[in-house]
Amino acid sequence: MDEGNSIIYGLEHQTRALSPQYGESDAIRFLIGTQSLKPQTNQVHVVELEEDTGALHTKVFKHDIGEIWHLRCSPHDVATLVTTHNAYDPNTSQCTMGVSIFKLPTVEVIPKELDDLSAIQGRNPENMEHLKTITPEKPDEEIRCAEWHPTDRNRLGVVYEGSVAVHDVSTGAVAAVAxxxxxxxxxxxxGKWNPHQGHTQFAVLQDMHIKCFDTRMDCTKPSWSIDxxxxQLARDLDFNPNRQFHLASAGDDAALNIWDYRNGREPIFxxxxxxxxxxxxxxxxxxxQLLLTGSSDARALLTAAATICQDEDNTSPPQVLEDGVLQSYEQHEDSVYCCEWSASEPWTFASLSYDARLVLSRVPRHFKYKILL
Amino acid sequence: MAEQNDNGDNPLNIDGNNFNADTYLECIMKHATLKQVMDKEAEIVTQSQFLQSEMQTLVYENYNKFISATETVRKMRSDFKIMQEEMNKLSDNMNKITSFSAQISESLKESGSNVSRLCNTRQLLDKLQFLFLLPSQLNNAILEGRYVDAVHDYTHAQRVLQKYGNQPSFQSIQTECLEIIYGLKKTLRERLLNPETSASELAESVGLLRQLQETDSSLRDIFLNCAENRLDQHLQALKSIIENTDIIEWVEKCNNTLLADLGIIVSCYHEMFQDEDSRNVPEFADKVLFQVFHLFKEVSKRPENVGTEILIRGLDKFFRKLQAMTDIVSSDTISNKAVEVVIQCISNKATIQYQTIQTQFKESLMKVRQSFASKGSESSDLKDILNSLQVYLMQKVQASLLDLMAFLQNNLSFGLKPWCAKAVADSCWKVISETMINLSDMVKKMACLQSSNNNIPFELLLILAKLCLEMQETGVTTLHTHLIKLLEESAPGLVVESKDTNSVMVHLSTAAQSALDSEVVFIGQTAAQMLRVSVLARDWLRAPEPRGPRAVCRRVVETLASADSAASQLFPTSIKPSSDSSRRTIWSRAPSSFSPINRIFSERIEVFSPAGADRAALSNGALKVALKALVECVRLRTFGRHGLQQLQVDVHFLQQRLSCMGNDERLLNALLEDALSSAQLRCVDPQLMEPSIVDIICERG
Known part of the structure; x- marks a missing residue:
């Protein structure tokens, strides 16, 4: 997989859910959830890129509980994942959403023997072990997403349309509501956990605003916010993994903003x-300094924000990249709703568009060398 | 040839000089026949006879002439005798006259010496009288203030007095004179130190003192000191009247007092201390003049002196005087400074001009905004507003150009100078370019503001965008050519380097573009926001059977239509493609056609892209923004059968109503198809209605 030569993987149904396998440190693996209202058709695809050969291996699991709106692999256990799903019940003519935790029977995707190979090529969906389902109190309440607590494997932050709740994974009980x-x-x-500040803060997007709540107790007032x-509507956010006050946000005004939330009046980038x-x-x-964005203009953009990653004491190496777009990835033909970096390899990422196309790409080699050397 | 030459020496040539008769004869005898000899003899005989007779006639003629000459000589001899006698008589008479005249001069000699003695005595007496009268004359002159006469008289007498000062009669006169002159010197010195004395008096006094042999260095110091004091006084006076005089009055006062005095002082100084180092003065003059320039700048900036005519007249007088001064003071810095003052006045004027234009334009924009706010934008004729704004702006700029041309009038002292023309040309261009750049900056700012808080009506953005475009296309060049024409009229023959109109045009076009983009995004977002809220808020799963398009669709259509009609007033309508296909319904497509393959053949749609400057492109832009939002929102919802059908009706309605806007039907249909097929995918029971029924519902609704 050289630069410009992305690998494309197509699925049968529309897709909106993508997650790297966080617990995995060797293989480049992504999980995809499909979104189809037809009953018993939804699946979770595990896609692994064999780095040496550039070959793509997949494994398919059944997800009969409903269409997947959001999917997140556990950072604590390679085989565990959580899906946010929606199902239509024709009898009540009502949709119900839920959050379910599954365990994959095996994390191995690349077949060891020839027998396995044929089985996989047949793409017969296998079953996952269903561990737990959390349903909202009000049956028709919509769930936006579910996020694993960064350190506590028993905690799960669930964003409902009107509130954020922290659930206990084993019991499903609500620990705190904001x-x-x-x-x-x-x-x-x-919404998303703040990886800094002792992992107690959960940031959510409300319309055009970013609000962050302390989850140690129920609350209505955010501990900080960026109004x-x-x-227009803010669509997504991500915390800088290294700098504790920086976060990036994206929204309907087509903008990518980076904030220092201690001073949230103007974006720093x-x-x-x-x-x-x-x-x-x-x-x-x-x-x-590398950021990935996906947009409904059917593009994924690799952007450098190097100037704001300079340390003030000048101990860091001089800035090597120009701020701005490094590369535009145009292999998609429909809106790109998800894109994720690989958890194990810093230069590979996946982007997923609504027309069920997964594109695995790399940071162009010359940028990579510029950063490394 | 040789033969001919030989003829002269040939002894055989009978006419030659070396003719030898024997040889000839011999030759004839040898060569000729008898007959020929006989003939020759006869010929020679006749020739000899002819020569003989000719000689005789010549002798007779000469003899006659000789006789007459002899007679004439004889006659002359008798005449000379008479002459001799007369001459003797004349010399006798002359001798007599000489003796008489000697007698007369002898007798007159005595009286002549008497007369000359009398003349000498008379002169001496005159001098003596002058000396004796000198003290009283000096006194009179001093009393009457005729110091010059007094000093003149004294210097005349001085030499004599010094020579004969020992004699007692003169001694008293001398002491008296010295006393008087001492007094005079004192008064002159007093006058020097007196602040009331005018500069000319001052100069005069110093001149006189100098004649009275005062030492130069002290005199010069005193002179300069006094002069400086005086000029300082003038400066103070001028400073104090800045507040309450107009520029002409001020300049007149300045010319008559300060500059006039300075001129006198400097010229006197040069006259008197010519031989010495005269660098002192220009320095001193420079110092004073810089202060004057400073004051003049203050004066010219006062609000009541802003009027061009008054400013120019004042400036003209000032410059004229300064030019006259430079001849005297002969300092380069001063003439440079004078030029600089004029240039600065011109550029100040230009700055004031474009600042006024900007504020006035802002005011008129405010009025337009107010009228939008009060009347509502539907009733206003955007074209009229655009025209009035444009004409207003152009007229203002042209008026200020014309105003600046007043600096080039022929009768002005600086009017015909090339540097002045250049300054005027530069300033005029500055007015044009600054006005245009201000305009574009203002438009850009408004476009930016627009996106953050939308209290600027989109019609105004359209008008401003159009205004910028018009300015870019025609306005700037019109003004530029206008300027060149004006310059040609006012200063013919002036070579003006052509100005960089491009950068101004770039400013304008980017401003226009940002205004258009902002307008498109505003309209699109307004419609998109309506659609988004309506799609997200509705329960599509349990929606009732559709009875007509939802109200929000009408509002969206209205919003887009009002923007379209506003745009149509200002931007040319491009030719629309035939509308036959616009009635094509789009639900014939099966949901399975929602596949990547279909998209491969359709172009990527850039939603937030720069808007083109024509009505269709603007509408396209807004449509894209609104309908793409619809697609994205539909994908976030789950539809029941009736919900899907409701959306089908909505999409059909939108297609019908929006197809008259914009010119890219493919785009409209692609987006609406996308919305409908997305809804089909998100539907739990995807059954579309019959097209005919949709038609009926749309008609009814």
């Missing part, structure tokens, strides 16, 4: 390179 002011009745879009982070809403933004885990 509900933003009900005054404006603005729904939440998504009007975007001129802002680019408007997409030509439609930006649905997702991700920091590279190893190289914080």
């Amino acid at each position: 509900a933003p002011d009900g005054r404006a009745r603005l729904k939440l879009t998504t 009007n982070a975007h001129k 802002s680019r408007t390179d997409h030509s439609h809403w930006v649905w997702t933004v991700r920091y590279n885990t190893y190289h914080e």
Whole structure:
């Protein structure tokens, strides 16, 4: 897989859910969840890229509990994942959402023997072990996403349309609830744990604003917030893995903003390179100046934000990349709702568009060398 | 040839000089026949006879002439005798005259010496009288203030007095004179130190003192000191009247007092201390003049002196005087400074001009905004507003150009100078370019503001965008050519380097672009926001059977249509493609056609892309933004059968109503198809309605 030569993997149904396998440190593995309203058709695909040969190996699992809106692998256990799903019940003519935790029977994707090979080529979906399902109190309440606690394997943050709840994984019980002011009745879009500050803060997007709540107790007041982070709806956020006060956000104004939330009036970095809403933004885990964004203009962009990653004491090496778009990945033909860096390899990433196309790409080699050398 | 030459020496040639008769004869005898000899003889005989007779006639003629000459000589001899006698008589008479005249001069000699003695005495007496009268004359002159006469008289007499000062009669006169002159010197010195004395008096006094043999160095110091004091006084006076005089009055005062005095002082100084090091003065003059320039700048900046005519007249007088001064003071810095003052006045004027234009334009924009706010934008004719703004702007700029041309009038002292013309040309261009750049900056700022808080009506953005475009296309060049024409009229023959119109145009076009983009995004987002809220808020799963397009669709259509009609007033309508296909319904496509293959053949749609400057492109831009939002929102929802059908109706309605806007039907259909097929995918029971029924519902609704 050289630069420009992305690998494309197609699925049968629409897709909106993508996650790297966080616990895995060797293989480049991504999980995809499909989104189809037809009963018994949804699947979870495990895709592994064999780095040496560039070959793609997949394994398919059944996900009969409903269409997958969001999927997240556990950072604590390679085989565990959580899906946010939705199912239609024709009898009540109602949709119900839920959050379910599954365990994969095996994490191995690349077949060891020839017999396995034929089985996989037949693509017969296998079963996953269903561990737990959490359902909202009100049956028709929508769930946005579920996020594993970064350190506590028993905690799961679930973003509902009007509140954030921290659930105990084993019992499903609610440990804490944070509900933003009900005054404006603005729904939440998504949310994420703050990897810093002792892992107690959970940041959510509410309309155009970013709000962060302390999850140690129930609360309505955010511990900090960035109001009007975007001129339109904010769609996604990601925390800088290294700098504790930096986070990136993306939204319907086609902008990628980076904030120091201690001073949230003006972004410290802002680019408007997409030509439609930006649905997702991700920091590279190893190289914080690399950011990945996916947009409904059917593009994934690799952007450098090197200037704000300079340390003030000048101990860090001089800036090597120009700020701005490094590479535009145009292999998609529909809106890109997800893109994720690989958890094990710093230069590989996957982007997923609605028309069920997964594209595995790499950071162009000359940028890679510029950063490394 | 040789033969001919030989003829002269040939002894055989009878006419030659070396003719030898024997040889000839011999030759004839040898060569000729008898007959020929006989003939020759006869010929020679006749020739000899002819020569004989000719000689005789010549002798007779000469003899006659000789006789007459002899007679004439004889006659002359008798005449000379008479002459001799007359001459003798004349010399006798002359001798007599000489003796008489000697007698007369002898007798007159005595009286002549008498007369000359009398003349000498008379002169001496005159001098003596002058000396005796000198003290009283000096006194009179001093009393009457005729110091010059007094000093003149004294210097005349001085020499004599010094020579004969020992004699007692003169001694008293001398002491008296010295006393008087001492007094005079004192008064002159007093006058020097007196601040009331004018500069000319001052110069005069110093001149006189100098004649009275005062030492130079002290005199010069005193002179310069006094002069400086005086000029300082003038400066103070001028400073104090800045507040309450207009520029002409001020300049007149300045010319008549300070500059006039300075001129006198400097010229006197040069006259008197010519031989010495005269660097002192220009330095001193420079110092004073710089202060004057400073004051003049202050004066010219006062609000009541802003009027061009008054400013120019004042400036003209000032410059004229300064030019006159430079002849006297002969300092380069001063003439440079004078030029600089004029240039600065011109550029100040230009700055004021474009600043006024900007504020006035802002005011008129405010009025437009107010009228939008009060009347509502539908009733206003955007074209009219655009025209009035444009004409207003152009007229203002042209008026200020014309105003600046006043600096080039022929009758002005600086009017015909090339540097002045260049300054005017530069300033004029500055007015044009600054006005345009201000305009574009303002438009850009408004476009930026627009996206953050939307209290600027989008019609205004359209108008401003159009205004910028018009300025870019025609305005700038019109003004530029206008400027060149004006310059040609005012200063013919001036070579003006052509100005960089491109950068101004770039400014304008980027401003126009940002205004258009902002307008498109604003309209699109307004519609998109309506669609988004309506799609997200509705329960599509349990929606009732559709009865007509939802109200929000009408509002979206209205919003887009009002923007379209506003755009149509200002931007040319491009030719629309035939609308036959616009009635094509789009639900014939099966949901399975929602596949990547279909998308491969359709172009990527850039939603937030730069808007083109025509009505269709603007509408396309807004449509894209609105409908793409619809697609994305639909994908976030789950639809029941009726919900899907409701959306089908909505999409059909939108297609019908929006196909008249923009010119890219493919784009409209692609987006609406996308919305509908996305809804089909998100539907639990995807059954579409019959197209005919949708039609009916749409008509009814």
